[in-house]
Amino acid sequence: xxxxxxxxxxxxxxxxxxxxxxxxxxxxxxxxxxxxxxxxxxxxxxxxxxxxxxxxxxxxxxxxxxxxxxxxxxxxxxxxxxxxxxxxxxxxxxxxxxxxxxxxxxxxxxxxxxxxxxxxxxxxxxxxxxxxxxxxxxxxxxxxxxxxxxxxxxxxxxxxxxxxxxxxxxxxxxxxxxxxxxxxxxxxxxxxxxxxxxxxxxxxxxxxxxxxxxxxxxxxxxxxxxxxxxxxxxxxxxxxxxxxxxxxxxxxxxxxxxxxxxxxxxxxxxxxxxxxxxxxxxxxxxxxxxxxxxxxxxxxxxxxxxxxxxxxxxxxxxxxx
Amino acid sequence: xxxxxxxxxxxxxxxxxxxxxxxxxxxxxxxxxxxxxxxxxxxxxxxxxxxxxxxxxxxxxxxxxxxxxxxxxxxxxxxxxxxxxxxxxxxxxxxxxxxxxxxxxxxxxxxxxxxxxxxxxxxxxxxxxxxxxxxxxxxxxxxxxxxxxxxxxxxxxxxxxxxxxxxxxxxxxxxxxxxxxxxxxxxxxxxxxxxxxxxxxxxxxxxxxxxxxxxxxxxxxxxxxxxxxxxxxxxxxxxxxxxxxxxxxxxxxxxxxxxxxxxxxxxxxxxxxxxxxxxxxxxxxxxxxxxxxxxxxxxxxxxxxxxxxxxxxxxxxxxxxxxxxxxxxxxxxxxxxxxxxxxxxxxxxxxxxxxxxxxxxxxxxxxxxxxxxxxxxxxxxxxxxxxxxxxxxxxxx
Numbered sequence: 001x002x003x004x005x006x007x008x009x010x011x012x013x014x015x016x017x018x019x020x021x022x023x024x025x026x027x028x029x030x031x032x033x034x035x036x037x038x039x040x041x042x043x044x045x046x047x048x049x050x051x052x053x054x055x056x057x058x059x060x061x062x063x064x065x066x067x068x069x070x071x072x073x074x075x076x077x078x079x080x081x082x083x084x085x086x087x088x089x090x091x092x093x094x095x096x097x098x099x100x101x102x103x104x105x106x107x108x109x110x111x112x113x114x115x116x117x118x119x120x121x122x123x124x125x126x127x128x129x130x131x132x133x134x135x136x137x138x139x140x141x142x143x144x145x146x147x148x149x150x151x152x153x154x155x156x157x158x159x160x161x162x163x164x165x166x167x168x169x170x171x172x173x174x175x176x177x178x179x180x181x182x183x184x185x186x187x188x189x190x191x192x193x194x195x196x197x198x199x200x201x202x203x204x205x206x207x208x209x210x211x212x213x214x215x216x217x218x219x220x221x222x223x224x225x226x227x228x229x230x231x232x233x234x235x236x237x238x239x240x241x242x243x244x245x246x247x248x249x250x251x252x253x254x255x256x257x258x259x260x261x262x263x264x265x266x267x268x269x270x271x272x273x274x275x276x277x278x279x280x281x282x283x284x285x286x287x288x289x290x291x292x293x294x295x296x297x298x299x300x301x302x303x304x305x306x307x308x309x310x311x312x313x314x315x316x317x318x319x320x321x
Numbered sequence: 322x323x324x325x326x327x328x329x330x331x332x333x334x335x336x337x338x339x340x341x342x343x344x345x346x347x348x349x350x351x352x353x354x355x356x357x358x359x360x361x362x363x364x365x366x367x368x369x370x371x372x373x374x375x376x377x378x379x380x381x382x383x384x385x386x387x388x389x390x391x392x393x394x395x396x397x398x399x400x401x402x403x404x405x406x407x408x409x410x411x412x413x414x415x416x417x418x419x420x421x422x423x424x425x426x427x428x429x430x431x432x433x434x435x436x437x438x439x440x441x442x443x444x445x446x447x448x449x450x451x452x453x454x455x456x457x458x459x460x461x462x463x464x465x466x467x468x469x470x471x472x473x474x475x476x477x478x479x480x481x482x483x484x485x486x487x488x489x490x491x492x493x494x495x496x497x498x499x500x501x502x503x504x505x506x507x508x509x510x511x512x513x514x515x516x517x518x519x520x521x522x523x524x525x526x527x528x529x530x531x532x533x534x535x536x537x538x539x540x541x542x543x544x545x546x547x548x549x550x551x552x553x554x555x556x557x558x559x560x561x562x563x564x565x566x567x568x569x570x571x572x573x574x575x576x577x578x579x580x581x582x583x584x585x586x587x588x589x590x591x592x593x594x595x596x597x598x599x600x601x602x603x604x605x606x607x608x609x610x611x612x613x614x615x616x617x618x619x620x621x622x623x624x625x626x627x628x629x630x631x632x633x634x635x636x637x638x639x640x641x642x643x644x645x646x647x648x649x650x651x652x653x654x655x656x657x658x659x660x661x662x663x664x665x666x667x668x669x670x671x672x673x674x675x676x677x678x679x680x681x682x683x684x685x686x687x688x689x690x691x692x693x694x695x696x697x698x699x700x701x702x703x704x705x706x707x708x709x710x711x712x713x714x715x716x717x718x
Binding site: 063065068069119121122125126128129130132133136158159160161163164165166167168171172191195238239240241250251252253254255256257258259260262263266267270275276277278 | 442506595596600602649650656681684711712
């Protein structure tokens with residue numbers, strides 16, 4: 001793995017989470033936040049002419065690429081006050097976000113927790129596909145990173161896909177920075193930042209912290225500059241797991257050797273994959289009930305893993321009601 | 322891309338005895354094979370504008386790897402995630418042959434270093450041991466451990482010693498079995514050998530060793546660098562392992578790396594168990610460094626074992642004081658891609674003329690493949706990327 005040089009270009013993929021039900025609870029309205037994000041993006045593009053940019057937006061139903069995008073509509077008005085390249089980017093982003101919001105169905109009050117979740121794993125997978133394509137096609141060395149502006153909550157069914165994406169990012173030396181604008185700390189995204197080597201930042205707009213300031217000071221630095229800067233340290237990210245049965249954090253757990261689900265005390269049967277364990281006292285010949293995990297098992301496992309890794313046990317359950 | 326007539330010729334080149342009809346060796350149009358049009362098989366390789374054939378070769382390679390990936394099973398199977406693998410390296414005189422550059426042993430050692438790195442990347446809670454065999458004897462280079470540093474160090478220093486004599490497969494297998502005796506029943510036990518010699522110098526009856534291997538449920542796989550030897554193949558097949566003969570360096574790498582994903586468990590043998598594992602927290606960064614129990618070196622940072630409080634420097638590992646396996650939750654998550662593999666992509670069917678299909682993953686215009694699960698279109702680069710690195714389809718997520 002070569003060392004980054006000051007002259008190397010970067011590729012930044014910005015993933016905007018525009019989940020409308022999450023943004024409706026934010027003290028910073030979406031249009032102001034978008035203005036700040038666009039200023040940050042313009043700043044990034046201004047640093048080096050070779051810097052490349054991709055912008056993806058996701059909400060609970062879809063994930064769309066906002067820039068670069070083919071313009072089939074008429075070109076917007078020429079404005080000589082604005083640098084041309086910035087104008088194209090800004091216009092694409094604003095038009096794309098507007099389209100996505102208009103096409104979203106109004107939130108259904110009965111759906112509850114599902115509303116406030118976005119397709120982050122899908123956005124991350126698409127971002128990595130974009131990065132793969134761009135790095136394969138450019139001749140000079142380009143250093144990729146991803147910035148996720150997250151508003152929605154963790155979604156348990158995405159856990160496995162998210163972890164796969166994080167490990168792929170680590171292999172490709174892609175830094176993942178997370179900027180959490182609204183809501184509680186997301187455990188999955190904290191792990192994403194830690195494993196890939198990026199930063200997890202929580203912006204508390206209610207107390208006057210500025211999104212733009214955080215972005216400019218922390219996320220603008222490229223691979224080379226990050227080795228020189230000293231970043232705000234993450235408070236101890238807890239990599240401990242929580243058990244499936246009681247959802248409490250375990251120090252010493254019992255792991256099923258078949259499906260890797262975690263329990264706080266030993267049991268004769270794994271509740272996730274229904275495997276009977278060979279207890280030393282009783283010899284059972286037919287130790288297995290099935291040799292394949294069905295898709296139901298997959299969903300149960302994914303749902304359990306989410307609650308397994310949540311650091312807030314009962315609060316999650318009560319907040320959902 | 323090669324034009325259609327060339328691709329058709331490529332398939333017809335392979336004349337199979339089963340293709341012949343009652344007329345014998347007559348070809349499709351009734352004549353004999355030597356009477357047909359002369360096939361120019363070298364036309365498959367096309368030069369591009371600058372005269373280079375690189376793109377042709379990469380196309381052929383990617384077609385070959387696509388075919389291999391299509392045959393991969395995407396069922397959710399039970400696999401031995403917690404693995405104990407013994408690597409056997411042949412250090413006999415035969416390994417100094419220069420058919421693999423610079424010599425067989427050096428090519429093998431370089432490949433094994435990559436193997437160790439990739440193995441621990443995909444199987445973080447597994448353990449590896451190294452055994453070398455030469456002069457009719459077998460010697461253990463490293464004990465079963467989950468730390469890649471020990472193994473890489475051994476590969477660099479000890480394994481590149483002098484080559485001598487003939488290898489002893491029986492001694493190596495017996496030593497491997499002895500090392501695996503410590504492995505608990507819920508983990509899979511495997512021996513992977515890389516051999517270059519066509520002979521083996523054994524002290525006893527290898528059938529006895531084979532029966533012992535079957536009784537201990539050890540799976541033996543081998544990659545041979547020269548030719549197929551009946552005894553080696555039989556041992557691999559009777560223990561449900563894989564035997565491969567490497568045709569060239571790339572093939573050797575492919576065959577060896579096939580042992581990296583966890584093997585599917587055989588139903589009658591598999592035993593599942595609850596493994597006690599600890600999830601340590603980070604130790605407080607003090608002003609004074611303290612020694613770790615694994616290497617006895619002074620360090621500032623580390624992890625505290627939840628059972629005995631000893632400080633270890635890296636995860637995953639076994640606590641040297643109380644023996645508890647120490648892991649963190651992402652290490653378990655690395656194995657999920659083996660338990661829940663992603664769907665294969667297949668060639669997309671015919672589309673209406675003029676419709677421009679955009680790749681769902683990266684937005685490129687030439688999207689010729691679609692996912693079996695979610696029916697979204699993807700381009701070739703995304704296909705390669707999703708199946709080799711990412712392991713989840715953006716549409717199915």
